[in-house]
Amino acid sequence: MSSFASEPALGASGLSSAPRRGRGSSMRTWRWSDRLIWLAAWTAGLLLCAVAAAIVLYMGYRGVQYLRPSLLFSHPQPSGNQAGSGGFLDPLLGTALLTFIGILLAAPLAICSALWIVEYGHGGRTRQALTRIVESSIEIVAGTPDILIAVFGVAIFQLHFLRFASEGSEGGGVTGRSFLAAGAMMSLIALPPLFVATRDGLQAVPTHMREAAFALGKTRIATIRRVLLPSVRPNIATGVTLGISRIIADTAIVLVLLGDELRLSPHPGGLPVLNVLRGAGSSLTSYVYDNSPAGEGGAPQKAYAAAVVLLLFVLLLNLAVEWIARHQARSSGSVAAGGFV
Amino acid sequence: MQRLRKPWSDHRAELLLGAVSLSTGLVVLFMIAFVAARAWPTFAHNGLGWLGPGGSLKVQVENMLATSTKPPASAYHVRAWPIVYGTLLITALAVLLALPLAVLSAVFIVELAPTALRRTMIRVVRLLASVPSVIWGLLGILVLVPFVGNHLVTASERTSLQNTVQLTGAGLAIAVVLLTLMITPIMVALTCDALATVPPAWREGAAALGVNRVRAIRAVTLRAVRPAIVAATVLATARALGEAIMISMVSGSVFFSPRPGDGVAFLFEPVRTLASTIVDFREGLGGAPALNSTLYAFALLLLFSVFVLSLAGYLVKLPLRKYQVRG
Numbered sequence: 001m002s003s004f005a006s007e008p009a010l011g012a013s014g015l016s017s018a019p020r021r022g023r024g025s026s027m028r029t030w031r032w033s034d035r036l037i038w039l040a041a042w043t044a045g046l047l048l049c050a051v052a053a054a055i056v057l058y059m060g061y062r063g064v065q066y067l068r069p070s071l072l073f074s075h076p077q078p079s080g081n082q083a084g085s086g087g088f089l090d091p092l093l094g095t096a097l098l099t100f101i102g103i104l105l106a107a108p109l110a111i112c113s114a115l116w117i118v119e120y121g122h123g124g125r126t127r128q129a130l131t132r133i134v135e136s137s138i139e140i141v142a143g144t145p146d147i148l149i150a151v152f153g154v155a156i157f158q159l160h161f162l163r164f165a166s167e168g169s170e171g172g173g174v175t176g177r178s179f180l181a182a183g184a185m186m187s188l189i190a191l192p193p194l195f196v197a198t199r200d201g202l203q204a205v206p207t208h209m210r211e212a213a214f215a216l217g218k219t220r221i222a223t224i225r226r227v228l229l230p231s232v233r234p235n236i237a238t239g240v241t242l243g244i245s246r247i248i249a250d251t252a253i254v255l256v257l258l259g260d261e262l263r264l265s266p267h268p269g270g271l272p273v274l275n276v277l278r279g280a281g282s283s284l285t286s287y288v289y290d291n292s293p294a295g296e297g298g299a300p301q302k303a304y305a306a307a308v309v310l311l312l313f314v315l316l317l318n319l320a321v322e323w324i325a326r327h328q329a330r331s332s333g334s335v336a337a338g339g340f341v
Numbered sequence: 342m343q344r345l346r347k348p349w350s351d352h353r354a355e356l357l358l359g360a361v362s363l364s365t366g367l368v369v370l371f372m373i374a375f376v377a378a379r380a381w382p383t384f385a386h387n388g389l390g391w392l393g394p395g396g397s398l399k400v401q402v403e404n405m406l407a408t409s410t411k412p413p414a415s416a417y418h419v420r421a422w423p424i425v426y427g428t429l430l431i432t433a434l435a436v437l438l439a440l441p442l443a444v445l446s447a448v449f450i451v452e453l454a455p456t457a458l459r460r461t462m463i464r465v466v467r468l469l470a471s472v473p474s475v476i477w478g479l480l481g482i483l484v485l486v487p488f489v490g491n492h493l494v495t496a497s498e499r500t501s502l503q504n505t506v507q508l509t510g511a512g513l514a515i516a517v518v519l520l521t522l523m524i525t526p527i528m529v530a531l532t533c534d535a536l537a538t539v540p541p542a543w544r545e546g547a548a549a550l551g552v553n554r555v556r557a558i559r560a561v562t563l564r565a566v567r568p569a570i571v572a573a574t575v576l577a578t579a580r581a582l583g584e585a586i587m588i589s590m591v592s593g594s595v596f597f598s599p600r601p602g603d604g605v606a607f608l609f610e611p612v613r614t615l616a617s618t619i620v621d622f623r624e625g626l627g628g629a630p631a632l633n634s635t636l637y638a639f640a641l642l643l644l645f646s647v648f649v650l651s652l653a654g655y656l657v658k659l660p661l662r663k664y665q666v667r668g
Contacts, residue, residue, distance in 0.1 A: 034555040045449035052465040116358035137366040143651040145583020151640040154626045155375040221354035249473035251586040294590040
């Protein structure tokens with residue numbers, strides 16, 4: 001995790017260092033094995049470009065074919081044929097809700113961890129050991145596949161004392177499936193990129209800024225609030241964007257933890273907003289899965305339409321990360337956040 | 342209230358931040374403990390034979406579903422080898438294909454591509470890395486599966502296997518190809534980051550000795566980042582092991598172990614992995630106790646493998662620090 005998220009963005013600097021081709025190094029003098037590798041490298045690079053172009057163009061074509069604005073604003077209907085199966089308003093709302101819960105839980109956790117590790121983590125064996133524990137557990141969470149996080153979520157939210165978070169089933173058991181459960185697990189997906197972006201931002205703040213604040217008599221926590229947090233705001237924004245793109249792309253957690261319901265199905269009774277959180281629903285990803293031949297529904301046109309919307313979101317979030325990084329580099333000249341991926 | 346209004350003391354702030362931070366550690370501990378506890382009955386009934394071959398997994402799962410709340414000991418009987426084999430097969434093939442593709446593309450991006458193309462390539466890799474797995478799966482099941490089923494699977498292959506398994510096109514080959522494309526961007530990103538930190542002087546030294554660019558890459562640059570390439574491979578392996586959705590969509594979802602003896606048809610035989618089985622039987626989590634426990638056992642095995650791989654990735658990267666090459 002740290003490895004690819006902690007690096008400065010490629011292309012910013014340091015890459016133009018390959019030796020220029022001079023006279024006498026024309027490819028005609030190369031050995032065959034060298035020429036072969038050169039050719040293979042070009043092929044591999046262009047192959048990746050071709051795959052990406054194929055995906056974007058094909059999905060774009062399907063989008064033009066099947067995506068209608070009305071789909072975005074109509075509820076899904078249980079129906080055998082594709083014409084009558086409605087749109088995906090509820091999955092869209094579900095994705096938004098999950099993103100909201102996930103980021104709401106992940107952001108404080110990630111920012112606090114980053115602050116604690118960078119600003120308080122030095123000095124003393126215990127502190128170093130504790131910070132190492134926190135860093136490596138975040139790295140473990142980053143490496144854990146989403147399906148395992150989902151399974152863990154079921155294990156937690158089926159505990160009896162957490163039954164308030166999801167619907168009960170007939171046998172007196174707890175389903176463990178609800179927006180709260182899925183959103184809580186989504187926060188684990190969003191945590192690592194948020195943490196890494198914030199930590200790298202804090203580490204890039206020059207020490208003299210802290211020292212100046214201390215010299216003015218500010219405490220450490222006041223320095224954090226008045227100096228450090230404002231200056232790492234773009235990094236946090238990058239982290240949040242990366243976290244959002246992780247959450248909206250995730251399928252396994254939704255399938256396992258949200259209960260396969262086409263529409264938002266609020267828990268009967270209770271307060272108007274909280275009962276939605278306790279209820280089941282769907283997201284764009286689970287809608288795509290369920291409408292593909294892999295799920296029960298045979299509505300590939302709807303699946304394509306929803307997948308196009310999903311891909312558009314992902315592309316926009318990618319652009320947003322790039323935009324934030326460029327903006328930050330221009331305004332402060334400091335290291336851009338985010339890393340390669 | 343009055344106390345909260347006052348500016349925080351450093352000590353209190355530190356305690357608060359530290360307490361919040363350590364909760365992630367707790368989550369990881371809970372994750373291992375809970376999954377292990379739920380998986381325990383399966384291991385208690387099967388012992389180490391759990392991992393071995395024997396019997397039909399399909400029949401065993403049906404047995405588990407047939408027993409409801411109070412399963413007899415016999416219901417726990419399971420031999421998970423078919424899906425463990427499927428997981429190993431798909432992962433190994435995908436990583437083997439992705440490794441050369443990723444290293445060559447990384448070299449292309451950092452060393453060979455013209456500047457404009459390099460920028461495009463970085464965007465392309467980022468895009469490929471962020472395509473959701475459900476979209477890969479959708480393209481697989483709606484585009485690749487019909488194509489393979491209609492054009493690549495021959496009638497003779499179909500008839501020769503018709504008594505054992507139905508060849509629809511969904512199976513090993515498509516899963517491996519898509520998985521390769523999904524893990525390649527991760528490996529490219531990690532390798533690129535490492536390549537970018539190789540000191541320019543090393544390349545210049547090679548150039549001064551009169552070798553051409555490709556030779557310098559082979560002899561100096563790639564050799565310097567070898568640990569990073571291994572680390573990238575290890576992390577990509579972990580990612581491949583855990584991929585559930587895409588494989589559940591395109592691999593046919595049948596308990597079957599592809600047999601290399603079947604020739605080309607081997608590539609088109611359906612397969613299941615640990616992760617995709619959990620997705621396929623997700624309704625069983627919290628349902629019939631025997632199946633529930635078995636699914637948690639699959640998850641525990643995956644969790645364990647992923648932890649080992651993360652640790653290996655960390656250890657492999659250690660030598661890089663010696664050269665102050667970050668990886």
